[in-house]
Structures are given as structure tokens and as C-alpha cells.
Amino acid sequence: MAEKRIDEATGTQTMGHEWDGIEELDTPMPRWWLWTFYASIVFAVGYTVAYPAWPLIDRATGGTLGWSSRGDFEKEMAAEAKTRAPIMLALAATPIDRLPDNPELMHAAVEGGRAAFKVHCVQCHGSGAAGSKGYPNLNDDDWLWGGDIKSLQYTIEHGIRNPDHDQTRMSLMPAFGRDGILKPAQVDDLAAHVRVISGQEKPGAAARRGAALFAENCAVCHGADGKGLREFGAPNLTDPIWLYGGSREDIAATITTARYGVMPRWGEKLGPVTVKMLAAYVHSLGGGEALPALGALPVSDAPATPVADAAKPPLADAAKSDAQR
């Protein structure tokens, strides 16, 4: 048991414990220290009244100030939306083909697209947009349906092979093998030819037979030289980029059963501004192409904006209309 005593040298009481002859003095704390202790108790009581604190069965007490972290979050989001509003308005007002003319707005669109991509697109295309088998890599310069910013917008807005949607990107390759159009041996010959035009094999007898079959069955979509046709989303078969694999087996399997990659139409779900931002982001990844000359543009339902309006700096314009409201 602790043996308390008064230390002779200092006249102070000891704590009563001894460790190998070493004792500790029980020096009194200063009185103000006690006050800070009482003050912290008072503060704690006040805090539990003012802020959410006491657990109940299905929730906690709300606190008289009505504070909540969710409320904080909503306030922050509202403030963020307010600062973003002029950019969003400018994006809505700017046709996509005019976006590259405004570097500031383009930058905002790319960053917004990066965020939206992380939510809606990474499930198939991957977080780095590098794709995988069956899901195209969006970083390269090989595009099925066109790599200019307007074509990208159209593809994202209307999707690929969407049922019940007139404007979707649509093409159907026949399942040559499964449907009996070509015999298995012919499929192999055709695969050999595709391997030759993509520079993976030397020409041989099978490839020569395949070349004739190609001209007869495939050239209408893939082109006589096999370089593809974006109108039908028909891939270029001469480059080293393969969506479903470039080995003999993979090519034969593709010819036999055909491939029908699909993508949702995002226009209805995300709205025009987000689609524009996504198009800008994908275009910025490195494979984006310049817009084709006017007149050659594919039909699009981009909002018709008077040219005079679009020529104005959209940010300043939107900021003005924002201030007027």
C-alpha cells in the first residue's frame, strides 16, 4: 500500500509510491489549471446540447444548432455549383465544333469530362481509358466511328447499337460461319488474308483464296484494301490495333460469329453539357482528330446556335447573364 509522507527537503507530500528509492513529490497543480478543467466540462455539456451527440436507438440527438456533416456537404456542393454555373452555361451555349476555339472553356470541358468519365465510363473503358478486349482503347488514333470531337459527341450521345433508338450508331456484321454463309475452311482462308494485310503473315495459298472471298464478302464494309469504313463502324483491318484480338484464332472466331459491341446512349441520361465534356476529354487523350472540312460533317442534332452568338466570348457572356439574374 502506498505510504504517503512529507518530504523533508521540500516540505511537499509524496505520491506514496517508491521505485528503487525514487519517490515522486505530489506538487499541487496551479488553481487556474483546475479552472480550465471545469471550463472544459462546461464546454463539453454545451457542445453535446448544441451539436449531434447522444446516441438514441435509431439516430443521435440532432443538437440545437441543427448542424450536420451532410448539411455541410450540401452547402459546399451548392457553392461549387454556383461557381461552376457560368462555365456550364457557356458550355451549353457553345456548339461542340467551336469548343477548341476557346482554350479556357475547352480546358474546363476536359476536366469536367475527366470527372464524368470516372463515374460513367471506366466500367468498360478502364480508368485510364485504355479499354480491354471488346472495349476500345480511347487513347489511340484508331477510331471505329470517327475521332473528331463532333463524331465523338455523336457517339457518346446516341450510343452504339442501341435498340429502339433511330440515331444510334448501327451496323451488323453477318455471322459468316455460324449462319453458314462461309464454310469453316473458307473462314480460315479469310483469316489468313486478314493476317496478311495486317502484316502479320507472309502471303500463301490460303491467303490468296481468302483475298477472293474478302473482295466478295467483306470489301463492301471494310473497303477493298481492308482499311475500314467509319460510316459502318467497320474497323481498319490493316493496322496493329485489334479490338477482339489479332491472332488467327481470334480473327476466325470474329468472322464465324461476328461481334456486336454496344454502348449505352448517354445523351438522355447525362444531358448535353456532360456529353460535350466527355467528348472533349476523350478527344484530349491524344488520338483526337481535327474536324473534317465543313460540309463533310455527319448529320448531328447539335443545338443550332446563331453564328453571331457563338462568336462572342461565351464565358463573359454567361457571367453577365448570371449577374443579371
Next chain:
Amino acid sequence: MPNAEHIAPSLYEKRKAVYPKAVDGFYRRLKWAIMAVTLAIYYVTPWLRWDRGPYAPDQAVLVDLANRRFYMFAIEIWPHEFYYVAGLLVMAGIGLFLVTSAVGRAWCGYACPQTVWTDLYQHVERFIDGDRNAQFRLDKAPWGPAKIAKRLTKWGIWLLIAVATGGAWVFYFADAPTLLKDLLALDAAPVAYGSIAVLTATTFILGGFMREQVCVYMCPWPRIQTAMLDEKSLIVTYKDWRGEPRGHGLKKTQTATLAETGDCIDCLQCVSVCPTGIDIREGPQIGCITCALCIDACDKVMAQIGKPRGLIDYASAEDADRERAGAPARPVIRLLLRPRTIAYLLVWTGIGAAMLFALGTRTRLDISAQQDRNPLYVRLADGTIRNSFTVKVRNMEARPRAVEIGMDGLVGAVLWTGGARPAATRTLRIEVPADSVAKQRVFVGAGAAGAVREPFAFTVRALDAEGGRGRGDAQFERPEATP
């Protein structure tokens, strides 16, 4: 607790009020001088100007948190150079070792802000309330108009000093003249007012009311400094071998008992001038900040009674033992120059010299490249392999610079920033704004044949007359096997 009844339990102790008496003497004057210098440095520094050209602020000492720059006269520190600040802190630490091992708790006694501001507050207190005895009487007196008037005056002046102290602090973090205008127009940032309020409160409370309580209970330095003292460090020492046994008054010492009493006449002047309210004659203790005011007080008394000065004086524990044994006092310089202090001094100057050298030779232009990790490489339609990098060019000069980014190694590769891939471009010109980092996304394309991981470097070259180069290592990644 069997023997609890004979122990008076007192867990908490009321502060014993200290009314230090005014004193004059060498150390008091030294303290005045140090107070004047330190306070002048603190209040004046933010107002000094230093011309850095049109792209940088002209405040001599400025901690620009918003732009992450630290300016100190000709030196500008970037966040990545924070090791200079760390170096200064190490120097401050070793400097404290040096000072403490040589002259004890000199920091506490002379230069610590708590000491300086408490000293200033006590001076104000004496000016309003009078000296020790008057203060004591006023404290005990009942509240009346005179006492209220004196208290309000004293607290008012304290508050003014506190506001000026907190106010000066924020000037180190923004352009002082602009901020002062904004502050007076109630137009400054809330954090400025908040900082002033907090520092005003701490100055007012710590300097006016807590005083020695801060040193004894709140501050870790006394413990650390006590551990750094050794038997050769100077401390304020009551020379008990000379003073004891104490005589009680001048008359007694003149009588026949003169031979039996020491020089101490128990006049308690050393106690009454002590700002922490201790009795130095009890020996070295945690409450002694070695301000040396008791030396001044005692010297004055010794002069009055015709005894040599220095009954209380700076002395080391070793010298105290020697003198107690009858040896003569040694010169103080012997204590200051000894292996321990010289070693500290060498380390301290070594770090300082190394930092000055590093500062003088640091590069003002720098490049670094961060590679896109996802995907590491992209195969293009013509078989070329492309890597993407975020290249950062750091321009530490206070003027915009045109620079050329290039590649060292990676033969046959091309470099571009977007749009169509060029046939054979390996360089890129960009403008880097003054005193900032330019970020540029670049694509590097090279043939598929080659090492899976090929090292190369990005280079940067200033295109102006002054020139300057930098390089940053990078790697070019290729797929492991072609399909």
C-alpha cells in the same frame, strides 16, 4: 490510507501573486537594450522594403502562404526548398544548445517573448500602480473609483500593446501597408482579424496575468534547458559560502558577531525584484529564468554596506564548488570556450555554411516529368508506341522566360503536345511565367522495336541571354511483345 489524517490534502494551489520591485543595474540595462532590439525587430521588420522587380512583392520579409513563397531579403524559398527552413530550425536548436551550455538559461532570461512582453507589461504596471509596495496595497484595497480607474488604465494600455503585437504578426503574411489599410477599413480577410484576436488574447493573458506560471507550468523549455546544463554552465548562483550565516540588518554586522555572520544581511531585495517570485538563495530551481535582476539588487546592497559585489552572481556549479573550497574565482571566458561549446559552435557554423553554399549554387531552372501510368503506353495505328508525360518546368527567376524543352536519348523519337503527330520534332518552345511552374502535357512517340523500358531525359534550356539548363530523368515504356 492509514496515515491520511496527518497529511493536509492540497491538490490545487492558488497562484502566489508576484510584485517584482523595480531595480537598476548592469543586467537591468542589458535587458532594456535587448527588449528594445527584439521588439524593434518584431514590429519594424514587416515594414522593410526590398526591390525584387515587377513580378515579386517588395516586402523584405514575407511569408506568402497563398502563393507558397517565403521571401527574406535577397532569398526566396519555394515549398520544395523547405529544407532550408528545416535547416534554420536545426540551427536554432543547436544555437540553443550552444547558448544553454555556455550561459545557461539566457534565452529564458533575456530573449524569450514571454519574458520580454511580461517585462514590458510589468513596466506599464509600475507606471500606473507604482512599485512593489504600492501594487501590493492596491491589490488588497477594496474596489473604489481610484482602483477601478487605475485598473482600467492599466488593462487598456496592456490591451493596446496586445493588439499591436497581434497586429504586427499578420503583417508578416501579407503586404503590410495594404493589409493595414484593409484592416482599418474593416476590409481584410477574416483570418487576419482572427489571428489578431487570438494573439491579442494570448499576449494580454500570458503577459498580464499568467506571467511566471507560463514558465513554471506551461513551457517545456525549462525542463529541456535544465537537462542541457552541465557543471560548467553559467547559472545565477547565491554564494552561500560567502553569505551564510545571514545577518539580520546592518547594525548586527557591525557588532561583535561580525565574524560569525556572512555577507548576506537577509534584506530580501533579491526576492522582491524576482519576476518569478523565487528566493535564489535556496539554490538553482525551475523557477529561475536567470534574468539576473537579483544580481543587480544584491550588488546595490553590497555597495551600500561596503562589501564587494557579486554575493549573487553568474557562476558555474563547478566554480561554486572550487570557490567554496577556497580557490579564487576564474575568468568567465574559460567557461565559454571549452570543447562542448566549441563543438556546438562548429556544428552550428557548419550547417549555416552548408546552407549558404546550397543557396548560392541552387539552380533557378528545373524540369521534371511525370509519366502517365494508366496506360503506360499506347499503340498507334501505324505501329508507333506513344507515351504521355506531364512535364513541369520550374522558373525560379522573378521574370518570365522562354525555354526550349527537348529530349536527351531515345533516338528517333518525336515529341508533340496534341493534334497531328509531327514527322521529326524533338523540341518544344514554351513561355514560363515569372516565378512559377509551367505544366505541359507532352506525347513522345517512338518505334515499337527497342527496350521494354528505355531511359531518357527531358532537358530544358533557357532561351534568354542568361541561359541555364536543367534535366529530368524519364523512361519510355514499350509493350513486352508485339502481337
